Amino acid sequence: MLDINMSDVIAVLKSLTPYLVVLGVVLVAAIIITIAVNKKTVRDVSVRKLVHSESWLVVLVAATVSIALMLTGPMATLLNNATAKKYKLSDETIAAANTQAQDLYSEAVTMLQNNDNNLPISGTKKLNVFGWGSTQPILGGSGSGSMSNEHPMASILSGLKQAGFETNSELTDLYTKYRAERPTLNMFQQDWTLPEVPADQYPDSLISDAKSFSDEAVVVITRFGGENADLPRDMKAEGVVYNNNSKDYEDFQQGESILQLSQTEKNMLDLVSKNFDHVTLVYNGSNPLQFDFLANYPQIKSVLWCPPAGQTGFNALGDILAGKVNPSGKTSDTFLKNVRSTPTLNNIGNFPYDNVDDLSVKVNFVGSEYTSSPTFVNYVEGIYVGYKFYETAADEGLINYDDTVAFPFGYGLSYTDFEQKMGDVSYKNGKVSFDVTVTNTGDKAGKDVVEAYYNPPYTNGGIEKSSVNLVAFEKTKELKPGESETVKISFDDDSMASYDAKGAKAYVLESGNYDVSIQSDSHTVIDSATVNVPKTITYDSDSNTHSGDKVAATNEFDDAEGDVNYLSRADHFANYEEAVAAPASMSMSDEAKKTFSNNDIYKPGKHDNADDKMPTTGAKNGVRLADLRGKDYDDPQWDKLLDQLTFDDMDNMIAMAGYGTAAIKNIGKIKTTDLDGPAALINNFTHVSSIAFPSAVGIANTWNKKLANEFGKTLGKMAREMHVDGWYAPGMNIHRSPFSGRNFEYFSEDSLLSGVMAAGEIAGARSQGVYSFMKHFALNDQETNRTAMLVTWANEQSIREIYLKPFEMAVKDGGAQAVMTAYNYIGTTYAGANPALLNTVLRDEWGFRGFTLTDYFAGFGYQNADQEIRNGGDAMLATMDVTNHVTSKSATSLKAMRTASHNILYTVVNSWQYENGEPKTELPIWQTGMWIGIAVVAVLFAGLEIVTVRRFVARRKPAVEVIAGEQ
Known part of the structure; x- marks a missing residue:
């Protein structure tokens, strides 16, 4: 979601221009009349004064009408949001949420290395904490993931203090004096500078004092990401803003990325490792850092991955270092020794088409005019995303795994040891199941994760398949030393099916032997068994669908494949x-040009259906929205309610759905409130915020379904206290590249892990009556050019198996009720107006019932309400008038508006505000003030008009008497 509220204000002010022009014309006319009607042109003073007075009274009326129209028109949504009543969290809720956020983070921190049992730290409570990032840690991300300052936040240093550690204040002073704040990195400005004190600026006395203070050193390295910009793959590339920490050397060389250490960071590690033998490295960030340097520093005994921590997460870090909490996180992404070895490297970022001048459009955004032309990105790797590539490529001999991967997907260490034993595998009635007995064989209490994978039979040149695929996982309770727990693993056999886009054009479970294994990570097998599928199963009929689909899935995105050469496993990735x-x-x-569409090309009339009949509008049926709560989507009473809506009712609700949907008085529909962001609810208008939880990456790192669900429940409870109906989250796009700026907001490189966590959060929020806008639907996996008509080319198999799967799980398992669509195109069709995506797949196949909403609506040359409502879009996340209003009043348009209204109203009435009947509504305070103002102006106008007329009569009376006397 594009979070630009100040820009909204600027844009709204610009949209007031027509009203101000009219007012200006009236004002100029009054001035002209005042000047023109003078002693020379009108000798009668009474008439002259009357004309002057009436002209300025007209100005008063015009000003009043113009202001009222501006307030109730372009400014209404912003005023509604800005003057909304502030509902704050109770102290009890704040305390409970803070505790829960800390508990969640205690399972999100992932221990990547712990040589010589360096952790937990014992024998001292004093720590030397190195690294400028220790004073400015990463708590969230920028854009919709920004943090609010309403509630106190725990930092790395405060978390250590809370756990009983004393940190070296001389080091902290050095960093805070070097730079007080993190460089600006937001949606409109990115300074990628990594502040770090050069090694030669550490006084010898400081290092000497540090060694005397403690023999334990903690080094903090941070990386920040955010909305609207991907992380630089080349720090010397044109447009990358970066300031070196020293004049004596460059922090980065040509071709080095921000996910590598800067020269200043390397120098700091040199300094620390020369003076300390026990070093713990804390990496605080969402994007996997390049860990090629660890072999050079044997003094770095321990490595902890700490994703953005939210409000109180860093308190858990202190407890982990102290040994009060045993880390149990597992990686949600693969960490590479060279981030440039990812197959996506050359196909992310800025790719402008060079022959599309005829498709360029003029865009007016936040008062700035520019020309936008189509761009593209090729998902060349197909299904081989993340570990699915590295594991399969190693099996096929394409790469040397140990030279490529630093830490596998699903990897994480503990302070204790576990043993996992796999029971007999049962395959009956389409279900694979087995028990896993997990025993704590160490001497500390801790939790472990059972990860189940499968390796399907692969035919050279056949359906593309990864040799390693996560299929199920469970996390144990905390096990005491010697304690065991039996974990049940169960999944349907169609979970192992692959999508055959070229042959069957359906999901297919091919016959043959499937290796089912339990693993400590994506690379390390603990035990395995063979499941034999005796006969190929093709899921191509409505009586035999894949994964509970309502109708059988078949090719819907052939037009998105383009002419891309997709990576294939055939002949060992030849x-x-x-x-x-x-x-x-x-x-x-x-061919692509013929089907490409934008706002200059799309004309509603060309897409009207001549057979459509105009639906009823404005009927007086007396049905209230509350009457429909709990009724089926297809209940006949919906038609009676929808018949009552006027064109304006529907258009206002559809077009101005930014941060909530409008009230409709005649059916009892209240104004709703919907808020960002992924880890917290933040009202940018009232400045009220919920407690922020750790980032989505952190939640994924827990591998704990229960924690994800509890987070959703807590967020739902906080939403209710804040009087919020909808949540613009969770984000479940895929970590296709380690460089995506928004990876902090999304869960993982793996679709199953993402889907499980997202479904848990959504189900939790839904249990509290809050609907979640799962986003960004779909294939919005990079930030670069996302609003620049980004044509995304991907094949059907990868779309279904990788990029749609989390959304599918969120609908089927989480009960998702709302969707935020993506900015990008899928093939040549904008995702927010893609009928295959929004109707065929989402609604027909998956059975979704709810409404879809655009990402922030600023037009951008291709967002168009008419096109969207006719193709499965329902609401525009707009707060200003651009191309978000329905302009066509044809029968086809009104039918589409009616469907969109149905979807919105169905979601709203089944939310928490309608639990006890029709909610009470209050007139927004600004409207009350407006009507009072209009009443005052009316009284003033009437009084001035009376005075004017009386004066005119009084002036005319002597003139009449004079004339009569002369006669």
Whole structure:
């Protein structure tokens, strides 16, 4: 979601221009009349004064009418949001949420290395904490993931103090004096500078004092990301803003990325490692850091990955270092020794088409005019995303795994040891199941994760398949030393099916042997068994669908494949070099041009259906929205309610759905409130915020379904206290690249892990009556060019298996009731107006019932309400008038508006505010003030008009008497 409220204000002010022009014309006319009607042109003083008075009274009326129209028109949504009553959290809720956020983070911290049992720290309570980031840690991200300052936040240093540690204040003073704040990195400005004190600026006395203070050193390295910008792959690339920490050297060389250590960071590690033998490295960030340097520093005994921590997460870090909490996190992404070894490297970022001048459009955004032209990105890797590539490529001999991967997906250490034993595997009635007995064989209490994977039979040149696929997982309770727990693993056999886009055009579970294993991570097998599927099963009929689909899935995105050469496992990835190379052509094909659409091209009339009949509007049926609560979506009473809506009712609710949907008085629909962001609810208008939880990456790192669900429940409870109906989250796009700026807001590189966590959060929020806008639907996996008509080329198999799967699980398992669509195109069709995505897949296949909402609506040259409502879109996340209003009043348009209204109203009435009948509504305070103002002006006008007329009569009377006397 594009979080630009100040920009909203600027844009709204610009949208007032027509009203101000009219007012200006009236004002100028009054001035002209006042000047023109003078002693020379009108000798009668009474008439002259009357004309002057009436002209300025007209100005008063015009000003009043103009202001009222501005307030109730372009400014209404902003005023509604800005003057909303402030509902704050109770002290009890704040305390409970803070505790829960800390508990969650205690399972999110992931221990990547712990040589010589360096952790937990014992024998001292004093720590030397190195690294500028220790004074400015990463708590969230920028944009919709920004943190609020309403509630106190725990820092790394305060968390250590809370756990009983004393930190070296001389080091902290050095860093705070060097730079007090983190460089600006937001949606409109990115300074990628990594502040770090150069090693030669550490006084010898400081290092000497540090060694005397403690023999334990903790080094903090941070990386920040956010909305609207991806992390630089080349710090020397044009447009990358970065300031070196020293004039004596460059922090980065050509081709080095921000996910590598800067020279200043390397120098700091040199300094620390020369003086301390026990070093703990804390990496605080969402994007996997390049860990090629660890072999050079044997003094770095321990490595902890600490994703953005939210409000109180860092208190848990202190407890982990102290040994009060045993880390149990597992990686949600693969960490590489060279981030440039990912197959996506050459196909992320800025790829403008070079032959699309005819498709360019003029865009007016926040008062700035620019020309926007289509761009593109090729998902060349197909299904081989993250560990699915590295594991399969190693099995096929394409890569040396140990030279490539630093820490596998699903990897994490503990202060204790566990043993996992796999029971007999049962395969009956389409279900695979087995028990896993987990025993704590160490001497400390802790939790472990059972990770189940499968390796399907693969035919060279056949359906693309990864050799390692996460299929199920469970986390144990806390096990005491010697204690065991039996964990049940169960999944449907169609979970092992692959999508055959070329042959069957359906999901297919091929016959053969499937290796089912339990593993400590994506690479390390603990035990395995063979499941034999005797006969190929093709899920191609409505009586035999895949994963509970309402109708059988078949190819819907052939037009999104384009002419891309996709990576294939065939012949040991024989096409690897060719497939993962940068695009050979920057031109859009003639075929693609024919189907491409934007606001200059799309004309509603061309898409009208002549057979459509105009639906009823404005009926007086007396049905109230509250009457429909709990009724089926297809209940006949819905038609009676929808018949009562006027065009304006529907258009206002559809067009102005930014941060909530409008009230409709005649059916009892209240104004709702919907808020960002992924880890907390933040009302940017009232400045009220909930407690912020750790980032989505952190939640994924817990591998704990229960914690995800509890987070959703708590967020739902906080939403109710804040009087919030909808939550713009969770984000469940895929970590396709380690460089995506918004990876902090999304869960993982793996679709199953993402889907499980997202479904848990959504179900938790829904249990409290709060609907979640799962986002960004779909394939919005990079920030670069996301609003620049970004044509995303991907094949059907990867779309379904990788990028849609978390959303599918959120609908089927989490009961998702709302969707925020993505900015990008899928093929040549904007995702927010893609009928295959929003109708065929989301609603027909998955059975979704709810409403879809655009990402922030600013037009951008291609967002168009008419197009969207006709293709499965329901509401525009807009707070200002651009192209968000329905302009066509044809029968086709009104039918689409009626469907969109149905979807919105169905979601709203089944939310918490309608639990006890029709909610009470209050007139917004600004409207009350407006009507009072209008009443005062009316009285003033009437009084001035009376005075004017009386004066006119009084002036005319002597003139009449004079004339009569002369006669």
